[in-house]
Amino acid sequence: MNRIDEHPQFGHHLSEAIADGIVIVDETGVIRHVNRRLANLTGYSREEMIDQDIDVLIPGRFRDPHVAHLSTYVAHSKSRKMGSSGNFTLQCRDGSEIDVDIALSPFEIDDKKWVTATIRDGRSQRVRERSHDDVEQRFRLAFESNMAPMMFHDHENRVIAVNDAFCLMIGRTRDELVGLDSTAYTHPEDLGITEATHDRLTSGEVSQARYVKRYLHKDGRVVVVEVFKAPARDAVGNTLYYVLSQRDITEERALTEQLSHQALHDPLTGLANRALFDDRLSQALARAARFGDLGAVLLLDLDDFKGVNDTYGHVVGDQLLRSVVQRLEEITRTSDTLCRFGGDEFLYLAEALDSPDQAHQLAQRVLRTFAQPFAVAGTFLQLGVSIGIVLWDGPGTSTTEVIQNADIALYEAKRQGKSRSVFFTANMQLNAMSRFALTQQLRHALHSGDLEMHYQPIMDLRTSEVVGFEALMRWQHAERGWVPPSVFIALAEENELILEIGLFALRESIEALTRWDTKSAHAHRPFVTVNLSLRQFHDSELVPTIANALSTSGLEPSRLILEITESVTLLEIGETLNVIERLKALGIAIALDDFGTGYSSLSYLTLLQPKIIKIDQSFVSPAHESVHNHTLLEAIVSLGRNLNMIVIAEGIETESQLERLRQMGCDLGQGHLFSRAMRIDDLKELVDENRGHWAGSNYQLRLTD
Numbered sequence: 036m037n038r039i040d041e042h043p044q045f046g047h048h049l050s051e052a053i054a055d056g057i058v059i060v061d062e063t064g065v066i067r068h069v070n071r072r073l074a075n076l077t078g079y080s081r082e083e084m085i086d087q088d089i090d091v092l093i094p095g096r097f098r099d100p101h102v103a104h105l106s107t108y109v110a111h112s113k114s115r116k117m118g119s120s121g122n123f124t125l126q127c128r129d130g131s132e133i134d135v136d137i138a139l140s141p142f143e144i145d146d147k148k149w150v151t152a153t154i155r156d157g158r159s160q161r162v163r164e165r166s167h168d169d170v171e172q173r174f175r176l177a178f179e180s181n182m183a184p185m186m187f188h189d190h191e192n193r194v195i196a197v198n199d200a201f202c203l204m205i206g207r208t209r210d211e212l213v214g215l216d217s218t219a220y221t222h223p224e225d226l227g228i229t230e231a232t233h234d235r236l237t238s239g240e241v242s243q244a245r246y247v248k249r250y251l252h253k254d255g256r257v258v259v260v261e262v263f264k265a266p267a268r269d270a271v272g273n274t275l276y277y278v279l280s281q282r283d284i285t286e287e288r289a290l291t292e293q294l295s296h297q298a299l300h301d302p303l304t305g306l307a308n309r310a311l312f313d314d315r316l317s318q319a320l321a322r323a324a325r326f327g328d329l330g331a332v333l334l335l336d337l338d339d340f341k342g343v344n345d346t347y348g349h350v351v352g353d354q355l356l357r358s359v360v361q362r363l364e365e366i367t368r369t370s371d372t373l374c375r376f377g378g379d380e381f382l383y384l385a386e387a388l389d390s391p392d393q394a395h396q397l398a399q400r401v402l403r404t405f406a407q408p409f410a411v412a413g414t415f416l417q418l419g420v421s422i423g424i425v426l427w428d429g430p431g432t433s434t435t436e437v438i439q440n441a442d443i444a445l446y447e448a449k450r451q452g453k454s455r456s457v458f459f460t461a462n463m464q465l466n467a468m469s470r471f472a473l474t475q476q477l478r479h480a481l482h483s484g485d486l487e488m489h490y491q492p493i494m495d496l497r498t499s500e501v502v503g504f505e506a507l508m509r510w511q512h513a514e515r516g517w518v519p520p521s522v523f524i525a526l527a528e529e530n531e532l533i534l535e536i537g538l539f540a541l542r543e544s545i546e547a548l549t550r551w552d553t554k555s556a557h558a559h560r561p562f563v564t565v566n567l568s569l570r571q572f573h574d575s576e577l578v579p580t581i582a583n584a585l586s587t588s589g590l591e592p593s594r595l596i597l598e599i600t601e602s603v604t605l606l607e608i609g610e611t612l613n614v615i616e617r618l619k620a621l622g623i624a625i626a627l628d629d630f631g632t633g634y635s636s637l638s639y640l641t642l643l644q645p646k647i648i649k650i651d652q653s654f655v656s657p658a659h660e661s662v663h664n665h666t667l668l669e670a671i672v673s674l675g676r677n678l679n680m681i682v683i684a685e686g687i688e689t690e691s692q693l694e695r696l697r698q699m700g701c702d703l704g705q706g707h708l709f710s711r712a713m714r715i716d717d718l719k720e721l722v723d724e725n726r727g728h729w730a731g732s733n734y735q736l737r738l739t740d
């Protein structure tokens with residue numbers, strides 16, 4: 036026998052081999068066969084089930100409907116496949132119930148009807164199904180109620196789904212969003228980002244993308260987000276849709292910006308601070324190095340700001356600083372950077388200048404903004420500013436060097452009398468760097484004979500006769516050549532050295548007159564004017580020293596004239612007048628030097644009553660000739676004459692200037708037109724050569740009366 040299915044044991048073995056439970060009932064519902072699997076499933080032994088009604092395996096509540104089912108089923112039998120509907124419940128021996136899937140198949144043998152029921156334990160399948168539902172449920176929950184704004188996009192980048200957080204973030208409802216692409220609510224400048232990223236994802240260039248973009252909230256606010264976008268794929272790797280998870284970083288951005296603003300700006304004025312300025316400056320220098328751009332830094336320092344702080348307190352000082360910044364900001368070009376350098380100092384970085392003159396004009400504009408007083412704390416404060424300017428137009432300058440040089444130029448501006456701007460020159464740098472060394476050398480020069488007095492003739496403008504001369508100090512430095520008095524006198528003024536130097540000038544000048552007299556074949560007696568510095572003037576030894584020098588030399592006191600500037604009156608006016616009285620008592624005249632450059636020249640004229648006023652050369656040979664200048668000059672000359680003072684014009688350089696002064700009736704003058712300052716012997720030679728022009732002067736009379 037080759038066919039196994041004809042073997043009498045075949046049915047038994049087959050039934051035992053099946054993994055599901057098998058039960059066969061006859062047409063009355065009595066169990067005629069069960070396999071071992073069903074016995075295991077129900078807890079009954081096979082013997083207990085055989086010949087029992089199928090009802091033993093059916094829970095009581097389903098028995099009645101089952102009887103009906105069975106009879107109709109037997110009458111019209113048709114196979115029923117196994118389903119997973121969960122409708123079938125098996126009752127076990129211990130009364131417990133099991134969800135099962137059942138397949139029924141009817142058959143007939145010898146006109147008798149039978150039904151085979153294959154019973155599969157449905158519990159694991161059910162568990163599997165339920166957990167699938169759970170995952171979907173949990174996922175939906177995670178999506179819907181996620182704090183992170185999320186959305187799904189289709190292949191055309193249109194919204195399939197969005198969650199509440201996303202809707203909230205951009206102030207739009209689900210209905211407004213689903214079906215649209217993000218163009219409608221993306222910041223116009225960021226449309227490209229969205230498209231480019233989508234292209235890179237769909238082309239497979241990247242498998243996921245992280246980027247930052249800006250949305251527009253319905254109320255118009257800009258919302259900055261960080262987006263993470265990745266495709267969701269099916270089992271074989273096809274992209275189903277795209278998942279976008281996002282993070283609102285608007286506040287974070289703002290905070291970072293605020294922090295970096297704080298790190299780079301001055302809290303009082305809101306201006307750039309040193310760190311930011313250094314950065315901008317080094318960029319500007321790099322551009323200059325590459326392209327030769329012309330740039331400038333202006334270092335501004337408020338004049339006498341300390342005085343404001345001391346008088347009115349720091350609160351008012353701060354208010355004043357803010358007002359100053361307000362005015363400065365008004366004239367700051369957008370391409371330029373204004374920085375608070377510290378205290379009352381500011382830096383202005385100007386880039387892409389056409390010419391150095393533009394830097395000068397900028398400085399002038401700054402100076403003009405200070406012309407009006409500042410209204411602070413119920414009062415008006417007049418404030419000045421001094422400016423040091425540095426230019427560059429090529430490689431080789433460092434930020435430190437620029438600022439150092441600006442500082443040197445600023446120092447120079449202060450030294451020249453404040454409220455002005457000065458360009459840095461290499462010469463200045465040398466001065467500044469060796470200030471200390473220079474003071475030492477000056478001290479040495481005084482004793483070694485390197486310091487000399489030169490004399491510039493002072494002429495009667497009507498007759499062109501020499502009537503006197505101004506003593507001007509000269510220093511021939513072994514390495515640096517002639518050092519200008521503006522540099523070394525200022526240096527000496529910084530300490531007591533000026534007193535020694537001043538004494539030297541006095542003694543030399545008196546000696547020069549004596550030499551002149553002894554060598555002179557003529558009877559005329561020129562005078563000498565000697566410049567006095569501020570410190571010298573207020574030195575208690577000044578008057579006794581002069582008295583002593585005069586008596587030792589036997590010089591007529593009327594031939595010695597002392598030049599002072601308005602600055603001597605900056606100290607206590609009572610003391611100043613006292614010194615002047617004592618000098619006058621000695622028979623010495625006072626000349627008010629650099630007249631017209633100070634602030635209160637007129638009031639001091641009446642107070643000090645000098646014998647002579649020396650008109651500053653800026654009026655005599657101004658940089659720009661103008662009607663205005665001419666009128667001023669004329670006014671000063673006639674003022675002096677009306678007050679019965681002798682007027683000396685300084686710095687006459689041209690014939691036309693001389694002619695003009697003559698017409699105005701100016702008495703005396705000096706300047707390069709006649710002669711520079713020179714050694715007394717050389718000057719004497721010159722005068723002697725021009726003997727015909729020399730005559731005893733009447734001015735001596737007028738000087739002593």
Ligand code: C2E
Pocket residue numbers: 491506507508519520521524537540566567568598628629652685686687688705706707708712
């Ligand atoms: P100052 O007293 O006003 O002297 C006049 C300045 O004008 C001198 O400069 C002189 O050389 C210059 N000068 C004369 N004629 C002309 C001209 O036609 N054109 C131009 N551009 N300049 C002319 P210097 O010698 O350089 O002296 C500068 C300043 O230094 C003086 O100004 C004075 O304030 C100070 N100084 C010079 N010698 C002494 C001194 O012995 N003692 C003190 N305390 N100061 C001195």
Ligand code: MG
Pocket residue numbers: 505566598628
């Ligand atoms: Mg002088």
Ligand code: MG
Pocket residue numbers: 628629649651652685
């Ligand atoms: Mg002068």
